[in-house]
Amino acid sequence: MAVSTRQFAEPPQPIVYSPPPGMPPVRYVDDALIVVDKPAGLLSVPGRSPEHADCLASRIQAAFPDARIVHRLDMATSGLLLMARGAEMERRLSIAFQKRQVDKExxxxxxxxxxxxxxxxxxxxxxxxxxxxxxxxxxxxxxxxxxxxxxxxxxxxxxxxxxxxxxxxxxxxxxxxxxxxxxxxxxxxxxxxxxxxxxxxxxxxxxATSLGLAHPRTGLRLSFESPAPF
Incomplete structure (x- = not known):
């Protein structure tokens, strides 16, 4: 398999942040976790500058104040994203990601x-x-x-x-x-x-079309699907 060694002569051009409006679709919610379908063009977490404060995390936290990010998708990527509810669930789900116990496709x-x-x-x-x-x-x-x-x-x-x-x-x-x-x-x-x-x-x-994991409280297997919008 050939591997490209192409180097970029110019630094990337700044991307104007113009996220889509509205609450991202919530595909699942209980007292331990939330699964959200992130649209393309929306940051997962706030950026460094004030104009990048609007993001998926802040929009979901407006409805679920205890929601916490445990992984991210690139701003340009769409699809399934998992959030924890509260510090203990954040800890458990973070460990699951670290141990590669969360399946993503x-x-x-x-x-x-x-x-x-x-x-x-x-x-x-x-x-x-x-x-x-x-x-x-x-x-x-x-x-x-x-x-x-x-x-x-x-x-x-x-x-x-x-x-x-x-x-x-x-x-x-x-x-x-x-x-x-x-x-x-x-x-x-x-x-x-x-x-x-x-x-x-x-x-x-x-x-991000699919997400699978063991529920952090019950251990039961959860699976989620999101068809690509293209």
């Missing part, structure tokens, strides 16, 4: 047709400091990162593929960097795609 539309059609990507990642917030593959200083992918459908008319992605680690931008690194950037990716594939979609075509 994503759907993406990428350039080209991955070969082989099913595989593993094990490329260590780290922050690309001159080009923040970009991340990059670094075999010496990067942190171990592991993604599984599988071809779901190939569309020869525009030479794109729908792929399922399973992250086994949780590095920043992991799925985006891994797919770009093997030559199949995600369409609409403003940070990692080449100009043609960046402009091929109005948004990043990456969606």
């Amino acid at each position: 994503y759907l993406a539309v990428v350039a080209g047709r991955p070969q082989p059609e099913r595989g593993e990507i094990r490329l260590p990642l780290m922050t690309d400091w001159p080009n923040r917030p970009r991340q990059k593959v670094d075999r010496e200083a990067g942190k171990a990162s592991f993604t599984e992918y599988a071809l779901a459908a190939y569309h020869p008319a525009d030479d794109t593929s729908r792929v399922t992605l399973i992250p086994h680690t949780g590095r920043s931008h992991q799925l985006r960097v891994h797919m770009q690194a093997i030559g199949h950037p995600i369409l609409g990716d403003e940070l990692y795609a080449d100009p043609a594939h960046r402009m091929a979609a109005a948004r990043l075509l990456l969606h």
Whole structure:
């Protein structure tokens, strides 16, 4: 599997933050956790500047004051996101994520047709400091990162593929960097795609489609699904 060593000559352009309005859809809620369907364009947590204060966490906390973030999705990514209710549930769910006891699956539309059609990507990642917030593959200083992918459908008319992605680690931008690194950037990716594939979609075509975990109080298995909106 060839790995791209493409470097970015220019730092990323600032992205104007214009999140979609309204309360994100709540797919499940009980006294321990909340599952939310995050729209693309909405931050998971507040940014550093005042204009980035509006986010999924603040909107959900307006209705559920004890809600706490235990993992994040990129602003450009949509799909299922889990929140804890209260400090003890936050602790339990954070441990579940650390122990990789939470199953996550994503759907993406990428350039080209991955070969082989099913595989593993094990490329260590780290922050690309001159080009923040970009991340990059670094075999010496990067942190171990592991993604599984599988071809779901190939569309020869525009030479794109729908792929399922399973992250086994949780590095920043992991799925985006891994797919770009093997030559199949995600369409609409403003940070990692080449100009043609960046402009091929109005948004990043990456969606968190499924989430599975043991309930932190009862131990019963919970599974959630969210069809991709593209």
